Amino acid sequence: MKKPKVILDIEWLIMGVLWKKGVLSIKEVWQQLFPKGEKAYTTVQTYMDRMTEKKLLHKEKIGLVNFYRPLIDEQTLIKQATEKFVSNTFNGSFGSMAAFLVDSYNLSIEDLDRIKKLIQKKEVD
Amino acid sequence: MKKPKVILDIEWLIMGVLWKKGVLSIKEVWQQLFPKGEKAYTTVQTYMDRMTEKKLLHKEKIGLVNFYRPLIDEQTLIKQATEKFVSNTFNGSFGSMAAFLVDSYNLSIEDLDRIKKLIQKKEVD
DNA sequence: ATATTAGTCCTACAATTGTAGTAACAAAAC
DNA sequence: GTTTTGTTACTACAATTGTAGGACTAATAT
Structure with missing residues (x-):
């Protein structure tokens, strides 16, 4: 590419x-x-x-x-x-951006939940 | 502005x-x-x-x-x-973007943890 | 004093982006 | 078969972006 x-x-x-x-x-x-x-x-x-x-x-x-x-x-x-x-x-830091988004905007309960689940899944490693 | x-x-x-x-x-x-x-x-x-x-x-x-x-x-x-x-x-959906970031990239434990804490704080509402 | 050096100011110019008009052509309607 | 209509194809042109050279000027070194 x-x-x-x-x-x-x-x-x-x-x-x-x-x-x-x-x-x-x-x-x-x-x-x-x-x-x-x-x-x-x-x-x-x-x-x-x-x-x-x-x-x-x-x-x-x-x-x-x-x-x-x-x-x-x-x-x-x-x-x-x-x-x-x-x-x-964000100097290439995806984590920083994700944190920024969660912190700076009022995400819905559903969004927060979705993200929480994804994190849990990731943490199983 | x-x-x-x-x-x-x-x-x-x-x-x-x-x-x-x-x-x-x-x-x-x-x-x-x-x-x-x-x-x-x-x-x-x-x-x-x-x-x-x-x-x-x-x-x-x-x-x-x-x-x-x-x-x-x-x-x-x-x-x-x-x-x-x-x-x-993301059609303006910050939650979708946050989820995408968590899902698509291998964030460090620290990042995941940071985000988890932020979510917890947000959920106290 | 004079030549060298550093930095500013101004100008230039090609590529890309934003926006659209017009010519040409084929199909449809008359 | 001539006019209208829907589309494509081509062309245009200003604003912005990417990149930088050269002229000018003050300080500095000789």
């Missing part, structure tokens, strides 16, 4: 709907993300084409319409991005 | 040394970050001046040398950045 791709804000949004829905045309993505026309159709088009060049998406023409699907799965991309972010902000 | 500043990679590095050391000249920052000359002195200079315009740093001339200090503290900036990141990647 070459230089771990930087994902831009709008690219996250696009990946998001594609991960959810699978395979979509530009128009479908555009309507999902900007139903009020907050961005022009062609803006989304430009992003999706650039993402195709960057190998984030695969584009296939069916009839006369192009359909796009993600070439990277959500977990993988999020993991890469997390690593970069944590390296910038 | 206007639009929450986007912090670039090298800007994180610069903020990092300034948070550590307090007040430094360009040269000092440059030597800390790029002792092998990986980046030109003037590159660091450009960053630090742009950061001053963006109000990330304050610049003060003492004698004929400029000294820079952070205008934002580490916690605040990291919090902002975390919020944006989590919004992009």
